[in-house]
Amino acid sequence: MTHGLARLRALLDRHVVGHDEAKDALLLALVCREHIYLEGPPGSAKTRMAEVAARGSSLGFFFYQMHRDTRLSELVGDVVLERRALAEGEGERIHQTIEPGGILTAEICVLDDISRAPGEALNVLLRILNERKFGEKPIPLLTAIATSNPLRDEYYNEPLDPANLDRFAIQLRVAGLIQSGDRSLARALVDQFADGRVVEQPEPEPVLGRADLDALHAAQARIDVPAAEKDRLIEFLRRLVVDYDCDETNSLLTDRSFLVKAVKLLRGRALLAGRERVEREDLAVLNLMTTFRVPEEVHEKVPELIEEIVA
Amino acid sequence: MALRQGKREAGCVVDPSLLGLARSARDALDAVLLGHDDAKTGLVLALLAREHAYLEGPPGCGKSALGGALARIAGARAMHASFHRDTNASELLGAPRLRRERRGNAERLSFELMPGPLATAEVLVLDDLSRAPGEALSPLLRILSERRAAGAPLPLETAIATAGAADLESYADPLEPSQLDRFAIQVRMRGLVSGRRFERARALLDRDPEPPLRAVLETDQRHALQRATRALPIDPAARAALLRAVERLRAAAGDEPALLSDRAFARAAPRILQAHAFLRGSERVEPIDVRALRFMLARRVPEALEPFVAAILEDSLLESTPVPAPPASTRPAAAAGEGGGPTDSPVPVPGLETVPAPIESIAPQARARGDDDAASVESLVQALLGRLERGAVARGEDPGGQPRGWRRMRRLDELLDADPVDALLFAKGQTTTPRVYRRERRNAGGTLAVLRDVSASMEGRLSRWAGQVVAGLVRTGARRRMRMGYVEFNHEAERFEAGGAFFHRRYRRLLALASRRRAEGRTNYEAPLRSALAELRGTAGRERHVVLLTDGVPVLGDPSVRNERALARELGVKVHTVFLGLGECPEVLDEISRETQGSCFVARPRPDGRVTVRERKGEGEH
Numbered sequence: 001m002t003h004g005l006a007r008l009r010a011l012l013d014r015h016v017v018g019h020d021e022a023k024d025a026l027l028l029a030l031v032c033r034e035h036i037y038l039e040g041p042p043g044s045a046k047t048r049m050a051e052v053a054a055r056g057s058s059l060g061f062f063f064y065q066m067h068r069d070t071r072l073s074e075l076v077g078d079v080v081l082e083r084r085a086l087a088e089g090e091g092e093r094i095h096q097t098i099e100p101g102g103i104l105t106a107e108i109c110v111l112d113d114i115s116r117a118p119g120e121a122l123n124v125l126l127r128i129l130n131e132r133k134f135g136e137k138p139i140p141l142l143t144a145i146a147t148s149n150p151l152r153d154e155y156y157n158e159p160l161d162p163a164n165l166d167r168f169a170i171q172l173r174v175a176g177l178i179q180s181g182d183r184s185l186a187r188a189l190v191d192q193f194a195d196g197r198v199v200e201q202p203e204p205e206p207v208l209g210r211a212d213l214d215a216l217h218a219a220q221a222r223i224d225v226p227a228a229e230k231d232r233l234i235e236f237l238r239r240l241v242v243d244y245d246c247d248e249t250n251s252l253l254t255d256r257s258f259l260v261k262a263v264k265l266l267r268g269r270a271l272l273a274g275r276e277r278v279e280r281e282d283l284a285v286l287n288l289m290t291t292f293r294v295p296e297e298v299h300e301k302v303p304e305l306i307e308e309i310v311a
Numbered sequence: 312m313a314l315r316q317g318k319r320e321a322g323c324v325v326d327p328s329l330l331g332l333a334r335s336a337r338d339a340l341d342a343v344l345l346g347h348d349d350a351k352t353g354l355v356l357a358l359l360a361r362e363h364a365y366l367e368g369p370p371g372c373g374k375s376a377l378g379g380a381l382a383r384i385a386g387a388r389a390m391h392a393s394f395h396r397d398t399n400a401s402e403l404l405g406a407p408r409l410r411r412e413r414r415g416n417a418e419r420l421s422f423e424l425m426p427g428p429l430a431t432a433e434v435l436v437l438d439d440l441s442r443a444p445g446e447a448l449s450p451l452l453r454i455l456s457e458r459r460a461a462g463a464p465l466p467l468e469t470a471i472a473t474a475g476a477a478d479l480e481s482y483a484d485p486l487e488p489s490q491l492d493r494f495a496i497q498v499r500m501r502g503l504v505s506g507r508r509f510e511r512a513r514a515l516l517d518r519d520p521e522p523p524l525r526a527v528l529e530t531d532q533r534h535a536l537q538r539a540t541r542a543l544p545i546d547p548a549a550r551a552a553l554l555r556a557v558e559r560l561r562a563a564a565g566d567e568p569a570l571l572s573d574r575a576f577a578r579a580a581p582r583i584l585q586a587h588a589f590l591r592g593s594e595r596v597e598p599i600d601v602r603a604l605r606f607m608l609a610r611r612v613p614e615a616l617e618p619f620v621a622a623i624l625e626d627s628l629l630e631s632t633p634v635p636a637p638p639a640s641t642r643p644a645a646a647a648g649e650g651g652g653p654t655d656s657p658v659p660v661p662g663l664e665t666v667p668a669p670i671e672s673i674a675p676q677a678r679a680r681g682d683d684d685a686a687s688v689e690s691l692v693q694a695l696l697g698r699l700e701r702g703a704v705a706r707g708e709d710p711g712g713q714p715r716g717w718r719r720m721r722r723l724d725e726l727l728d729a730d731p732v733d734a735l736l737f738a739k740g741q742t743t744t745p746r747v748y749r750r751e752r753r754n755a756g757g758t759l760a761v762l763r764d765v766s767a768s769m770e771g772r773l774s775r776w777a778g779q780v781v782a783g784l785v786r787t788g789a790r791r792r793m794r795m796g797y798v799e800f801n802h803e804a805e806r807f808e809a810g811g812a813f814f815h816r817r818y819r820r821l822l823a824l825a826s827r828r829r830a831e832g833r834t835n836y837e838a839p840l841r842s843a844l845a846e847l848r849g850t851a852g853r854e855r856h857v858v859l860l861t862d863g864v865p866v867l868g869d870p871s872v873r874n875e876r877a878l879a880r881e882l883g884v885k886v887h888t889v890f891l892g893l894g895e896c897p898e899v900l901d902e903i904s905r906e907t908q909g910s911c912f913v914a915r916p917r918p919d920g921r922v923t924v925r926e927r928k929g930e931g932e933h
Contacts, residue, residue: 079727230516238509250789253504256371259515295819
C-alpha cells in the first residue's frame with residue numbers, strides 16, 4: 001500500500017533536490033487529508049514541490065496564482081445571474097448563483113503566493129478549505145497546498161491572520177539550499193540544472209491513484225495510538241501553555257488542531273514509517289504544527305521540547 | 312447544592328416524562344463534545360424558552376458542532392447559514408423578485424423578496440455571525456426578534472449564533488450590542504488546551520469516534536416542553552431576586568459598558584428562569600433560578616466581571632426572604648431543600664449546578680469598578696487603543712475589503728460585485744451604471760514605539776503601574792499584529808532590539824521587559840524621541856505611533872523637543888503621552904500630542920491608593 005507513496009516520494013526527489021522535511025510533510029498531508037502551508041523565500045522550490053506532489057497523485061487538480069486583486073469568483077467558479085420569468089403578471093425572479101469550478105471541483109489544489117491575496121478575500125477561501133463545503137454542499141477537496149513568501153515588512157500588505165493559518169494543519173518554513181549553506185545539496189542542485197536534466201524532464205506522471213490514497217487514508221485511521229503517546233501529546237501542550245506562556249493572545253493552540261488533527265498526523269507519520277502503532281518518535285510531527293501557531297521564539301525551542309518529552 | 316428531581320405528585324404542572332425528555336436532550340449533547348457544560352445547558356434553556364442563543368469562543372472549540380447538534384437532537388427543521396463577509400441579505404431572506412407592470416408607455420418596476428429557507432426553519436444555526444456585514448445582519452436580526460417575515464409569522468423557535476472571540480478574528484468586526492441583545496442566552500466558550508484543562512483534553516483523546524446523532528425529541532414533544540416551560544409560575548420572591556441580581560450586576564459593572572436592557576431582563580430573563588426551573592425539575596420558578604442569568608451574560612457585562620458573576624448572583628439569592636412553606640401539594644423551596652429524603656434522588660444536570668460562593672465575594676466587584684491598578688491600567692490602555700485606532704478605523708477603499716455600502720460601478724469587471732437587480736437592468740440598457748459594493752478594509756498592523764521613563768523618581772508603585780501599561784499595550788499590539796519597538800529612558804535612551812530590528816513582533820520578549828523594575832538617572836525627553844523617530848523614519852505605512860510614558864519634567868536635553876516635534880509632524884507619526892504621578896503635567900507633553908494629533912493622558916495616584924486616569928484635551932487640565 002505504501003508503494004504508491006514511495007513512488008511519489010521518488011518522483012519528488014527526481015524533480016526537487018533536498019527539502020526532505022517538506023517532501024515528507026507533503027506526503028503526510030496527502031495521507032491525512034490535511035492542508036499544508038509552505039513559507040519560504042522566492043525561488044526555494046516551494047511551488048515546484050507542491051505542483052509535483054499534486055500532479056503525481058492522479059487527482060482533480062487546480063492551480064491558482066494568487067494576486068493582489070484576487071476575487072472569490074476566480075477561485076470558485078463563475079457567478080451566474082439567473083433570471084426567471086414568473087407567472088404572468090408576477091414579474092420575474094433574479095437569482096445569483098455560482099457555477100462551481102476551481103476549488104469547488106478539485107480534489108487537490110495549489111494556492112500559490114497565498115499571502116498576496118487581500119486579507120479579507122482569503123477568509124472565504126480559507127473557510128471553504130476548513131469546512132470542505134461551500135454553502136451546504138460538500139466539496140471533493142482532499143488537500144490544499146498553499147505557498148507564500150515570508151512577509152518581512154508588510155508595509156503594503158497585511159500579515160496573514162494567524163487564525164487563517166490555523167486552517168493549514170501542517171505548516172513549515174522552507175529555505176533555499178544555497179542560502180541555507182548546505183554545500184553538497186547546493187552542488188547537487190547546480191548539477192541537476194547544469195546537466196539539463198530538469199529542463200528536459202517532462203511533466204510529472206501520476207504515480208499514485210485515488211484508490212491508493214483512499215486505502216492509505218483508511219489505514220491511517222486504523223493505526224493504534226497508545227495511551228503513553230497520548231499522555232506525551234498532552235504533556236507537550238501543557239509545557240507550551242504553562243512553561244512557555246502560550247495563551248490566546250500570542251498562540252493558536254486550538255482544540256481542533258491539537259486534540260483532533262495532531263492525533264491524525266501522529267497516525268499518518270506512523271503509517272509513513274510503515275508501522276501499525278504510533279511510537280514516541282512520531283511526536284516529531286508536532287514541530288510541523290507549531291510553526292506559525294506559537295511565537296517564533298517558542299517554535300525554535302519546540303524540537304528541544306519534543307526531545308525532552310520523548311526522553 | 313444538589314438540584315433534585317422530586318417525586319411528582321398528582322396534579323403537578325410538570326409531566327415527569329416531559330422532564331425526562333428535556334434531560335435526555337441535554338445529555339445527548341454530551342455525545343458531541345466533551346465538557347462545555349454551560350454552553351450545552353444554555354442551548355437547552357434557549358430551546359425550552361424559545362429564545363435565541365449566542366456562543367462565542369476561539370476557533371476550533373466546538374461552537375458550530377454544538378449548535379448543529381442541538382438542531383438535530385431537537386428534531387427540528389433546521390437551517391444552517393454560514394456567514395462570510397459577502398453574505399447578503401437575500402441569501403437568508405429569499406431571492407429578490409422584480410415585478411414589472413406596463414402602464415401605457417411607462418413600465419413600473421418594484422422589488423420584493425420571495426421567502427427563502429427562513430420561512431420554514433424551526434431552529435436556525437447562524438455560523439460565524441460576526442463575519443457578515445452589518446447590512447446583511449440588520450434585516451435578519453429584526454426578523455429574529457419579530458419572528459415574522461413579509462407579514463407572516465415564522466415557525467422559528469430558536470436561533471443559535473456562533474462567533475469567534477473578538478480579539479482572534481482580527482478581520483471581523485465585533486457585533487454591535489444592539490444586535491447581540493437579541494440573543495437572550497450568551498455563553499463564552501474556552502478551548503481546553505488554552506484554558507489549561509489538560510485532564511479534559513487528555514480524556515478527549517480517548518474518546519471514540521462520535522456516533523451519528525439521533526433526534527431525541529419530536530416536534531410535538533418539543534412544543535409540549537416549550538408550553539410546559541412557559542406555564543411555570545414565577546414566585547414573587549424569584550421576581551424580586553431577579554431584579555436584585557440585575558441591580559447588583561449594574562452596580563458591579565460601574566462605568567464599564569454593560570448591556571442590561573429591558574428586552575433581555577424583563578422580557579427574556581423570566582422565560583430563561585422558567586426553563587431553568589423546568590430543567591431542574593421544579594414546578595415553579597424560585598429565587599434559586601436566578602442563577603440561570605449567568606447563561607445570559609457573556610457579552611452583557613464587561614469581561615473583567617465574568618469571574619465574579621456567579622458570586623454576585625449567589626448574593627442576590629441569599630438576601631431573598633425564604634419563600635413561605637407552600638401548601639402540601641407543592642414542593643418546598645429548593646433553596647431550603649438540601650436534606651431531601653432518600654426517594655429524592657439527586658439528578659444533577661451538568662452546568663445547572665453553581666458552586667455556592669461565600670457572601671464576602673462581593674469584594675471583587677470593587678476591582679471591576681475601576682478602583683485598583685489593574686482596572687485603571689485597563690481603562691487607560693483601552694483609551695489609548697481608541698486613539699491608536701482612530702486612524703485605522705477610518706477604512707480605506709479596497710477591492711478585497713468588506714462591503715460597507717454602495718457606490719457607482721467604475722469598471723466593467725466590477726459587474727460581479729453589483730446589486731443583482733441593478734446589474735440586470737444595466738445589462739438590458741435600462742439604467743445607468745449599476746450600484747456595486749463599496750468595499751473597505753481596516754488598516755490592520757501598524758507600528759508602535761513605546762518609550763518608558765525609568766528615571767529615579769519612577770519607583771515603587773509608579774514603576775509597577777508603568778510596567779502594567781506597557782504590558783497592556785504589548786498585549787493589545789499583539790492582537791493587532793503591530794510591530795513594536797521599546798525604549799527605556801532616563802538621561803539617555805536604551806533601545807531593546809530583537810533579531811537585529813528595532814520594530815519586531817516578539818511580544819513575549821516585550822512583556823518580559825515590561826515587568827522589569829529600574830529607577831535611576833534623570834529625565835530627558837529628547838533622547839528617546841529622537842531614537843524612536845529615527846527608526847520610524849525608515850518605516851512606511853500610515854499607522855505609526857509613539858507612546859511616551861513619563862513621570863517627570865525634562866531636565867536634560869532640549870526640554871521643548873522642537874526638532875523631534877517637527878520630525879514627527881513631517882513623518883506623520885502620532886505621539887501620545889501619558890503623564891504619571893502627582894506633579895504638574897508639563898505643558899510640553901500637551902503640545903507634542905496636540906501637534907502630532909496624538910493624545911495626552913494624565914494618571915494620578917490618589918491618597919487612598921487608587922489611580923485616576925484623565926485625558927487632557929486642549930489647554931490645561933479639565
